[in-house]
Amino acid sequence: DTEVTQTPKHLVMGMTNKKSLKCEQHMGHRAMYWYKQKAKKPPELMFVYSYEKLSINESVPSRFSPECPNSSLLNLHLHALQPEDSALYLCASSQVTGETQYFGPGTRLLVL
Amino acid sequence: GIQVEQSPPDLILQEGANSTLRCNFSDSVNNLQWFHQNPWGQLINLFYIPSGTKQNGRLSATTVATERYSLLYISSSQTTDSGVYFCAVRNYGQNFVFGPGTRLSVLP
Numbered sequence: 001d002t003e004v005t006q007t008p009k010h011l012v013m014g015m016t017n018k019k020s021l022k023c024e025q026h027m028g029h030r031a032m033y034w035y036k037q038k039a040k041k042p043p044e045l046m047f048v049y050s051y052e053k054l055s056i057n058e059s060v061p062s063r064f065s066p067e068c069p070n071s072s073l074l075n076l077h078l079h080a081l082q083p084e085d086s087a088l089y090l091c092a093s094s095q096v097t098g099e100t101q102y103f104g105p106g107t108r109l110l111v112l
Numbered sequence: 113g114i115q116v117e118q119s120p121p122d123l124i125l126q127e128g129a130n131s132t133l134r135c136n137f138s139d140s141v142n143n144l145q146w147f148h149q150n151p152w153g154q155l156i157n158l159f160y161i162p163s164g165t166k167q168n169g170r171l172s173a174t175t176v177a178t179e180r181y182s183l184l185y186i187s188s189s190q191t192t193d194s195g196v197y198f199c200a201v202r203n204y205g206q207n208f209v210f211g212p213g214t215r216l217s218v219l220p
Contacts, residue, residue, distance in 0.1 A: 037153075041212075042198055042210035042211065042212055042213055043155070043198075043210055044210075045207050045208065048207065056207060058207075088153050090153075090155065092155075098142070098143055098202055099143070100143075100145060100157065100160045101145065101157075101200075101208065102157060103147075103154070103155035103156075103157075105152070105153065105154045106153045106154070108153070
């Protein structure tokens with residue numbers, strides 16, 4: 001099973017809302033990633049978790065808060081977002097960092 | 113950090129045609145992946161190919177690590193091949209870096 005699942009598929013939120021994105025994998029992978037992708041651009045790395053510890057934060061604003069409750073789950077908590085944060089948010093996992101990455105279907109986020 | 117270029121940026125083909133997509137990178141890598149992003153946004157693994165040649169059906173890929181490039185071949189293209197093709201590379205101890213992508217449209 002090489003599946004990474006993400007919920008919700010679509011999300012519309014106002015600038016004062018708090019919401020969370022969820023990512024799950026059951027491949028026993030110990031590295032999980034959040035990427036942000038704007039239209040017609042490649043994915044950009046936001047965060048990397050390795051063995052449930054945050055190992056990389058690519059200078060992401062604090063209105064994005066990642067959480068890794070266990071080795072299978074990765075959340076991204078959103079608060080006070082801006083319209084320019086509207087994008088496709090992709091989760092990925094790999095056996096360990098640097099190995100082959102498997103991506104989820106993404107969450108399309110619209111901030112009004 | 114490592115720089116990744118892809119060519120061509122856009123490609124339009126008739127169904128049944130063959131094509132070659134190129135990925136150039138500026139430094140040595142220990143991981144290179146090719147992905148297909150379908151129109152719904154799903155990134156699909158095509159190949160993990162830091163060096164050598166691999167084939168999977170109508171697709172094949174070759175990476176010449178010493179010359180810092182990789183090629184993705186698509187033969188007998190189908191409309192379902194449409195989408196964006198990304199290569200992503202990683203140098204030792206660094207993060208994955210995606211190229212800008214090649215946008216492929218296959219016309220019936």
